[in-house]
Amino acid sequence: MDSAPWGTGRPAGDKIVRRKLSDQVLERMQDLILSGDLGPGAPMPSEHQLMERFGVGRPAVREALQSLHTMGLITISHGERSRVNALSAEAVLRQGDAIARTLLSTGPQNLEHLKEARRLFEIGMVRAGTPRATTGDIAELRALIDLQRGKLGDAEAFVGADIDFHRRIAALAGNPICSAVAEAMLGWLFRFHSDLLLWSGHEEVTLAEHSAIVDAIAAGDTDRAATAMTAHLDRSTALYQHPG
Template structure:
């Protein structure tokens, strides 16, 4: 076999679709700030003239950008550039993540493991950085959960808010968005809200202990308490067919 025939030959010229090239150009215009968030995209005719391509290539590129969340296409109006954030980017993979978790049960166990590692890091950061306001917010969430003990759905919602609030102490938008996404993916597999029955007091005690350790800036103990809390509760998250 000749060298030039080998797979992955860097000298081989690959002809790319016109729409892919238009997409790359438009993405560069957005990344460079030439078309800032909130601004309308150039018209299809302007793009056709600028890039020397036909309408199908422009429309396919714009649709690809819309699918990726880079722009919003509204009927009868010009497309507009979206303001991107860590949360908006991660939220767009929600459906794919849920499909993965549904089709491959082993991935749920991987998600639990990832959450344990992630939240151990988050509570360590919280113990080092939490302000008095952060600690009070966490105590308020525990108190709110206590008032919701007879409302399983509200109890779970506040449970999510508690863990997200710990991540918010980091003031890191990527970590905060990761926490929100991970919990969204995980809580859809909560093994029926009735699983909370009889565990509410234990959950509240564990949350209170975690907050106390954050307030005391005892990072090692806070990590141990969080890990014990997640290890105890991980059996609450199951695939529907296993409930």
């Protein structure tokens, strides 16, 4: 019977790696949060309590707490006990805002990729949301169009109202993860409206296209709604420009 060699040629994966104490403490604290032992809003144990519980020093505990804060699982407030945050898709995606905006600022191709992703996503969202839209949803969408019309002359407020409209379209599907993704992508795109004069002359067309989308949703016509959204995004995507 063949036997496996035990010399220097064994796979590197067999090696035992010594892990940092702070990483082990982090895992234990994550387990406490994800298991529900520490629920949303609950104060974290004090540093001294954590040191005693896990048998480690203060540096390992502080490093683990800072990692939890960076991950968005807890909020560290000076002079107060750290508290557990409510877990949500929106909170998770928000943690990537700074990195995403840095990535999008590094080259025009990244913004183009985001615009393509947004196009595919929103067309899918209007298809998913149209059959589920209620009378109240339709009324709210029409009210958002009226609100946006009232922002004519204020470019920044007009763009903000435009994002609110698209955010509400994504919410029609009733999927909180989809809503969180829409919130993130639209927020990242808003960063590239630094030259808001690009909107000059396009406001009335945008309002008409929004109305066409809502009319199709109100009629329960999924294909027409998707077509209207496609036409709107194909035209308006050019308004998002890379700074410089």
